[in-house]
């Protein structure tokens with residue numbers, strides 16, 4: 001089992017292409033399925049102990065993985081049962097089914113077990129599951145493992161059509177999941193759109209999802225990600241590369257003996273009408289490790305290490321400024337507009353956040369000749385780039401190209417995109433981040449990284465990582481001030 005930090009993220013089509021490349025070199029689908037099923041079986045065996053395992057198999061290769069896992073688990077001495085939705089459709093799944101010598105129960109009538117393994121649907125799911133009826137038997141079968149007919153009903157047994165509610169695929173999955181102590185999904189919880197991150201049908205929430213060969217967008221994008229539980233990658237010997245990767249901890253240099261405040265990076269934050277927001281950004285930058293932070297505006301108060309200076313073109317013209325944050329608490333009045341204009345013409349690398357994003361259009365951003373990082377939340381993103389049904393990765397990528405800027409598309413599934421097509425996606429963000437001011441903290445943290453000289457994508461990634469890690473350290477009900485302070489611990493842990 002591999003931790004997914006830093007791993008490539010592949011769409012369903014990219015994963016199929018990666019598999020096809022291996023198959024073209026002479027490796028059969030059956031071999032890949034055997035590797036997948038065997039790896040799944042070993043994980044399940046470790047977690048299940050002596051408890052009974054119920055594997056739910058679908059018609060495609062995801063189901064095929066399930067049959068292989070069942071066979072291997074049985075060979076290892078585990079107590080394992082299999083329940084199928086319908087008979088296997090693909091050649092590899094048929095061959096995997098043939099390798100399972102035990103009974104195959106119907107999904108409709110399978111009794112619960114303490115451990116369930118969902119191998120119903122993986123990357124092949126193309127439509128919602130809710131309306132799909134599960135075949136049921138009109139009498140209790142002595143051996144429900146009878147061959148399933150082409151309609152998906154067991155041959156030789158009279159089948160009744162499914163009734164509503166629990167007798168849908170989703171209903172059965174929820175019923176069996178609710179009764180289980182441990183829920184494990186093969187590749188993806190059944191019901192999720194692999195690339196969109198949408199729940200085509202709402203699956204139960206799993207404890208563990210075993211990604212096969214590569215991480216997929218649905219493992220990270222909301223709402224799909226929250227059904228996956230912990231995600232671990234299983235290697236099936238398919239080489240993968242992608243411009244999209246899971247965010248990993250940054251490598252940041254600590255100050256050396258020759259360091260001084262300016263070598264560690266000088267950040268300027270422009271204040272506006274709501275000084276609390278720019279204060280948070282400034283504090284965050286200091287706690288993320290900036291050497292010198294100056295706040296330009298009419299503000300007052302601690303910390304004493306923060307250099308508060310009235311806003312002026314002269315203050316902005318300081319060559320030592322390595323990066324400039326504009327937007328937190330800026331407002332949208334005349335003063336805000338003139339400060340934004342001064343920032344855009346200052347020649348300093350820019351982090352553009354909050355209100356500043358509402359005062360700009362993509363063409364103006366693209367025309368800037370300095371490195372730019374944009375940090376919109378969903379509302380700001382829609383206002384700047386328009387609404388769209390495209391997935392979050394595509395939207396972030398297109399926005400980065402359109403503006404020639406690094407775009408940090410925030411949310412519970414923050415997507416960071418560079419104009420060259422590289423994408424990084426954060427995993428496991430604390431939902432407690434949904435509190436006022438945490439975006440200002442992020443802008444400051446990214447500002448500290450850009451001022452220290454990191455390239456814009458690395459700076460954005462490092463800031464998002466530190467921000468997410470600080471939140472994880474704080475647990476519940478923190479406020480943005482706590483988060484800014486906790487950046488210090490996050491920085492220290494690297």
Ligand SMILES: NC(=O)C1=CN([C@@H]2O[C@H](COP(=O)(O)OP(=O)(O)OC[C@H]3O[C@@H](n4cnc5c(N)ncnc54)[C@H](OP(=O)(O)O)[C@@H]3O)[C@@H](O)[C@H]2O)[C@@H](O)CC1
Nearest residue numbers: 019032033059060061062121122123124125126127128187
């Ligand atoms: N390829 C490889 O080398 C390897 C692949 N591996 C594994 O294969 C998985 C992908 O397999 P897959 O492509 O067969 O898709 P899968 O998710 O099993 O479902 C497809 C089936 O579902 C059906 N179907 C779709 N939507 C439906 C709906 N709403 N309701 C009902 N049916 C629906 C669809 O029918 P159709 O749309 O054609 O009518 C088809 O029959 C992948 O996640 C991984 O686990 C590993 O073994 C490693 C090697």
Ligand SMILES: Nc1ncnc2c1ncn2[C@@H]1O[C@H](COP(=O)(O)OP(=O)(O)O)[C@@H](O)[C@H]1O
Nearest residue numbers: 410411412429430431433434436437438439440
């Ligand atoms: N439900 C959530 N789970 C995880 N992170 C979240 C969630 N909601 C918001 N965030 C994060 O919290 C921050 C909120 O930023 P933003 O909306 O700009 O807030 P503000 O403007 O109040 O500072 C972003 O970094 C975002 O990614």
Ligand SMILES: [K+]
Nearest residue numbers: 118121186188
């Ligand atoms: K599955």
